[in-house]
Amino acid sequence: MSSIIVALDYANPEEALELVKRLKPGRCRLKVGKELFSRGGPQLVKQLVGQGWDVFLDLKFHDIPNTVAKACEAAADMGVWMINVHALGGRRMMEAAREAVATHPRRPLLIAVTVLTSMGEDDIREVGLAGSPADNVLRLARLAHRAGLDGVVCSPKEIGLLRTELGSEFELVTPGIRPAWASKGDQIRVMTPAEAMRAGASHLVIGRPITGASDPLSALAEIEMELSL
Numbered sequence: 001m002s003s004i005i006v007a008l009d010y011a012n013p014e015e016a017l018e019l020v021k022r023l024k025p026g027r028c029r030l031k032v033g034k035e036l037f038s039r040g041g042p043q044l045v046k047q048l049v050g051q052g053w054d055v056f057l058d059l060k061f062h063d064i065p066n067t068v069a070k071a072c073e074a075a076a077d078m079g080v081w082m083i084n085v086h087a088l089g090g091r092r093m094m095e096a097a098r099e100a101v102a103t104h105p106r107r108p109l110l111i112a113v114t115v116l117t118s119m120g121e122d123d124i125r126e127v128g129l130a131g132s133p134a135d136n137v138l139r140l141a142r143l144a145h146r147a148g149l150d151g152v153v154c155s156p157k158e159i160g161l162l163r164t165e166l167g168s169e170f171e172l173v174t175p176g177i178r179p180a181w182a183s184k185g186d187q188i189r190v191m192t193p194a195e196a197m198r199a200g201a202s203h204l205v206i207g208r209p210i211t212g213a214s215d216p217l218s219a220l221a222e223i224e225m226e227l228s229l
Contacts, residue, residue: 033059163200168200
């Protein structure tokens with residue numbers, strides 16, 4: 001199965017579905033984030049799942065443990081492949097989320113967001129966190145690991161560190177993937193697809209370099225070629 005997760009960065013569900021019609025499940029998985037979910041809702045997610053897609057529902061749940069557990073249970077009922085929570089919600093919240101999906105007939109992977117890839121040193125200091133982005137990513141990833149989660153979202157820059165600390169089975173899902181020919185946009189801690197996979201990434205989340213391209217399928221093919229070299 002491909003390591004590429006195409007982030008459906010569309011405000012309009014119809015536009016997202018138009019791209020999806022041109023893709024094949026064997027070539028990638030799909031990510032549905034807050035904007036698209038807010039406009040398309042559970043029905044869109046169920047439609048994609050019904051078409052055979054592995055869907056990463058990227059809603060970053062962050063609330064009291066009971067609320068997050070119920071949200072994760074509801075997400076699992078949609079048949080999604082993977083869901084996420086914010087590690088900053090704490091160990092009890094993550095454990096509640098894990099327990100909520102543990103016995104689901106189609107248990108989704110459950111991962112935690114560590115530090116957003118748009119955040120740099122100044123942003124970390126501004127919100128009152130001690131240490132560098134990497135320090136905070138490692139601390140939160142260790143906490144997610146102890147809480148029994150399947151993996152974390154991290155920037156490509158932390159992949160090597162987390163692989164060393166948390167082993168080969170822990171899922172590392174990496175946004176901030178930018179081919180050399182693509183703009184960085186608002187991402188700060190980035191790598192190319194090939195660099196990230198060599199570092200030990202499990203899955204690459206790639207949005208605008210594909211969805212914003214004049215020819216999205218050619219962009220996807222170029223990334224696939226890079227990964228095959």
